[in-house]
Every structure is written in C-alpha cells, then in structure tokens.
Amino acid sequence: MRLSSLAAAAFLALAPLPALAQEPTTLLNASYDISRELFVQVNAAYAASRAERGLPAVEVNQSHAGSSKQARSIIEGLEADVVTFNQATDVQALADKGFVAADWPSKFADGASPFYSLPVFLVRAGNPKGIKDWDDLVRDDVALVFPNPKTSGNARYTYLAAAAYAKEKFGGDEAKVEEFLGKFLGNVAVFDTGGRAATTTFVEREIGDVLITFEAETKGIAKEFGADRFETVVPSVSLLADFPVAVVDKVADKRGSRALASDYLAFLYTPEGQRIAAENGNRVRDPKVAETFAAQFPNVRLVTVDTVFGGWAEAQKTQFGSGGLLDRLLDQ
C-alpha cells in the first residue's frame, strides 16, 4: 500500500518530464518588415482557434525585418519555426541551404502561398492625370515613384510587371519593349532604396503623380495618411506576388515543433485566417472569402514570373544581374 503510493508519487513526479520533451509552447514566426499589424490579428485569432479546438495555448513570437535579412538570420542561427515572407526567392535561399524542404511549394496549397498581391498604382485624389493603365505611365507628363529594383523586392515586382505588359503589347519586338521600359524608368522622379522610403517621398514630400507598390500596401497607406487623399488604380494586367510560407525544418526538428508549426501555417488557409488577410488588403484563395471582399479587389489579369520570365533565377540573370537589361536601361 505505502510502497504503491510511493511509486505513484514517483511516477507523478516524473510524469512532467516526458511532457517537456513534447510540443513546445512557443513558436517563432519570421516575417517581412511590414506585416506586423497583420500578424498581431492572425496570432490573436489563432490563439482563439486553439482554445476552441481544446489545444494547449501557444505563444507566437514575431520577428520582422526585410525577408532577405530574415533568411540570412535564420541561416546564421535565428531559431524561427516558420517563415511568412513576401519573396519566394528568400524561402528558396533557405531551401538551398537545407533549412527548408526542397519541395516546400508543394507542402501547402496554392504553391504554399495562402494569399497574394500585385503591383498597382496609387494616384492623388481625383486622379488628375487620368492614369488607367501601364501606357499612361510612359507619358511625358507623368512622374513616377517606386524604389530602386536593385535594392527593393517590391520594385522588382513593379519592374517585371511593366516588362510583362510591354512583352505582351509588342509581341516579340525586343527593341520596342526596351524603348517602353526605358521611358518607364526615365519617368521615375526619385529612386528610393526601399518601399517605405518611396511612400514617404510620394505622400509626405508630395513628389510624383503615381506611386507603384503592392495593392496590400496601398490599404495601409490610405489608413495611415487619409483615404480621401489617394485613389488606387488597378491596371488591366499585373504580376502575381506570392506570400510564400514554409516550416523551417531544421528548427522544427530540433525543437520538436513541426506539428505546431504546420498547424499554425494551415490556419492561414482557414476562412478565419483568409478573412484577416483580406481585411489587411491581400487577395485570398478561399472562394467564399474572396467573394465577400470582391468589391475591394477589382478584376485584373495576373501573369507570373514563371510563365513570362522563366522563373526568378532566370529573371535575376536576364533582368537584374550585372549587365542585365535593367543595368543597360539605367545607363541610358
């Protein structure tokens, strides 16, 4: 009797130990620099969802910086269980180093991109220059603002979207495509290094007629600086910008957080996760949620880097690398 109760006490004392080795109670999400507001809301909803499903509470910590810097930090030892980036190339960088599975785009639905955005135009209230499509951006009387494609991922999308439009318009006529892009770059009033600096140039210094940036970002700008000061113009065609997510396998294996990490990313695909993403200006995959927010997101035909430029690696080489098309156009 006494012996058995002693044994029971010993068992109880030991019981918490295996529990410690099980699922961790924290998760680190390394995200890009302007997603703080989005994930504050996502993480609150995720906590509620876990409580509803009777799962133990988890503290989701957030790290925010440019996604290239984040990838670098993870390679150098930042123990992020999941990444939620705005550049597929930065997840690929992690895959190349063995931190993320090589087949990461197939680990979650829609190429592991729960939501997406596209470069659009932000113009001043009333659209005084009558900007409607990419053609208007090469007019002599229009000044543009977007960051330098050499330093900003945001601007690389802008440049490729313009290039995709020109390629379609002029068929295979490379000379005309280059002339179009030359005028497009020539109309840029200020080349800032990053998206936030370009916004400041356009909004606070009031330089330029059109700011080109992600649609998701135009919502944040309207919210911060006044919705009545600007209008969003969605062109006829633009470039799909994924928001890729992945479990960082190396960290998840080490911390034993794989199930938790996968559950967290899967939450982004639930109606609740999709609704929050849409409210923050992202286009979402869930057809029902997309329908609810249809009024916010005008129809647009989207092309991808893969189909038009043969993938990011190829685009990097032909467009952005030293001696690429961008270098030649900027030298003119």
Add this chain to the structure above:
Amino acid sequence: MSRAGAAVREGRAARGALLGAVLLASLLVLVAPVAIVFIEAFGAGLSGFAATLAHPDTRAAIGLSIVTALLVVPVNTLFGIAAAWAIARFRFPGRRLLLATIEVPFSVSPIVAGIAYLFVYGGQGLLGPFLEAHELRIMFALPGIVLASMFVTAPYVVHQLIPLMEAQGSDEEEVAATLGAGGFAIFRRVTLPNIRWALLYGVVLCNARVLGEFGAVSIVSGNIRGQTNTLPLHIELLYHDYNTMGAFAAASVLALAGLLTLVAKWLLERSGARQG
C-alpha cells in the same frame, strides 16, 4: 586709425554673418528635427502617446535597451579605466597599437561590426558549430546585443581619460607610493578623484551611445518583437508599419534620453572646469 576701425567693423560683420549662419544651420539640422519628434509624438494627444508607451512591445524594447546599457556601461567603464591607466602610465611595446585598436570602433561603421560578429558567432560562422553543439546562444539573443553594443562603445571612456591622465602626469601617484600607499589605495584616493569628471563624462557618452545604437544591433538582434527588439529597432518597426505616431512616441523617449545626456554633459563640463 580709420583703417583699423573699418577692419574691426568688417570683422564684426563677418562674425555676425558667421554666427547667423551657424545658428540657422543648427536650427534646421538639430533643433527642428528634435522638435518635430515631440510634436508628432503628441500629435494624437496624450492618450495616444501613453497608449504607445504602455504597449507591452514598447515597454519590452525600453526594458531591453536599459538592461543592455546596465551590462555594457560598467564593463566598458572598467575596461576604459584599465586601458587608460595602462596607456597613460606605462611605456611598453605595442602601446600605440593598443591605442589604435581601441579606437577602431570610432572609425568602423557599426554595421560592419554586426556582420563581423555574425561571421564569428553565427550558425555559419567560425564558432557556430561549437556554439550549436553546446546549446550556447549568442546571436539573436541578449549576449549578441550586448557584445555588439560593447564593441561600438568600447572607446568612449578611454578616449576621455587618456588625454587627461597624460596631462596630469604621475607625480601625485608617485608621491603617494613613496609615502607607502598600496596600488589600490593610490587608485582610489589619488587617481580616481583626479579623473572623476572626465570618467563620468565618458560614462554618460557611452550610455547615450548604447541606448541609441542601431546598425550593429540590427544585424545580431533577430528582431523578435517584445524580446530582442531594442528601442531603436522597435522605432524602425513601428515606422515601417505605417504607425508614424507610435514611432515618434517611442522616438521621443530616446530623444529625451539624449536631452538628459546633454544636460548631464553640460553639468559635468562645468564641474570639471571648476575643479580644474
């Protein structure tokens, strides 16, 4: 006589113009930006300001910056005194090299320091595999932030002490020694009182620099909200997030620390001058 008078008038006019230019420049370059920080911080009234400062992430950032300063400043103070003592009082081979080494952080961009630390302590770095095998976390945690801050602020105390100690010479200390005082007694009762104002001055500068450090810490911090974001990093985060008012509210705390530093500097300079 009249030519001398003209020269004096001309000198006065030139002095006036120069003074005006300097005042205007300081107004535009120094005063206006600091004033804007406070104006914008209170742009949405006291409640908006208080809400930003009461936010757990902002408080965590302020706390982390203070903890970092509490760890870095004493270490660099002790190091500064020891290094200044060695360099000012003794002649030894490599003395000039030591002096030059200590001053490296003055001439190297902090971001270079951050990246250098990453190359030593990062996962792919020199000691990376060793640290990982022993579960030692230096990068993307407090030790990394403290190390990077220490590097950037290492010369501040030394730099204040060496010129003073060299000017004062070691006569008083030698007298104390001939009277039979021990090493520590000499330091506490002769050296320390002689250098205290310069020392405090160096400590104040070092502290201000630690609180404001951005570049080096940005590389090694990992930017985890509420955990490894120092106050300057948190300000950047709020700014990128289109939370301009919040960024300015947090910035006003740093600006206030800067203004307090100025006051402390001024008081110390006055006390130092009076004591000779």
